Amino acid sequence: MSLSAATLADLAKFDTPTICNAIELFFVRPRNTGFMNDTIKACFPKFPPMVGFAFTTTFRSMASPPKGDAYTGLADQVAGYDKIPGPPVMVFQDLDQPCVSATFGEVMCTIYKSFGAQGIITSGTGRDLDQVEALKFPAFTSGTICAHGYCHMLQTNIPVTVGGIWIEPGALLHGDLNGVTTVPIEIASEIPDACREIMKAEQYVLDYCKSGSPNAKGLAEARKACQAHLDGVIERVRRDK
Known part of the structure; x- marks a missing residue:
């Protein structure tokens, strides 16, 4: 199901708790499901709500990738934006437990924003937060680490687990300083x-x-x-x- 730009803009007028309250009125899912837990926090709490569709990626930084470097895969990611139903939100599952180093920094976020991404969420950490804030690019993380280690991407557009919930590629997301929720697309326009x-x-x-x-x-x-x-x-x- 596609959503108009006007509907997405309308969703962005409301804070995420109000969005969650509205979803409850439709009885499409249990009240204790569909939203990320408190491991995922807004890096820039004063930013307005973020709305977009999940572009998912798995990530590691403990050891070197089989080939390429830290930014291998970025071109493939942005080339794949047309596989989701609207403006993307980058969603990363950091497979290293515990997290070793930052998922993103200034360069990655600049690339993503220039290609139309609305923000980034990672179960791992971020860095270059002053620079990313200056980009006005919403970011949600479990924390901050100053180095990128051997960061590399594994798979894109697959289901991932972030903030305690299962995120399908193309899932509609809404996030602000209060947290991040999925929005069932079948009721999103309402x-x-x-x-x-x-x-x-x-x-x-x-x-x-x-x-x-x-x-x-x-x-x-x-x-x-x-x-x-x-x-x-x-x-x-x-x-x-």
Whole structure:
């Protein structure tokens, strides 16, 4: 299923927790699945949300590759961007445990961004963070290591495990300072409107708490109004299926 550029831009208007809340309204997966765990953190928390499709790669840096150098495979990667349904997010599974050295630095991220990538995620680490931040290229890692060791890529566009979840090539990803989630493509076009409805529902509680003299009874009534709004959204979603 393809998504329009307008839909992707609309998804990027919302933070990742709101996206996760919206996904829950569609009952397409258990609430404790589909998002990366706390091993994956935003390198640049002030960046706006990142939205794109997973371009997956496995990676090692413990020992020299059979042939080539640290950047062997980069041209093949960018040449393969047309194999996924839209703008890519580079997703790396570092197979070395523990991680030996950085998955990416300034050169790799410059290449990826120049070919249209929206960001990078690795189960390993990154480096050159000042330079990557200056590129305005979102990055998510498990940490930082100053050297690249014998970094090399093994396979691309295969399922990988990052942040405790299985990522298929072409999976739709949304990430910000709160973390990274997958977005089921079959409901992705409906998620922005659901996000707007969630924000309207939450406003009942937020407005009441800011009213100046809240009490338990009033809070219960505000929460009831919030839930009634959400129940209406859920009913519409189920009716439209």
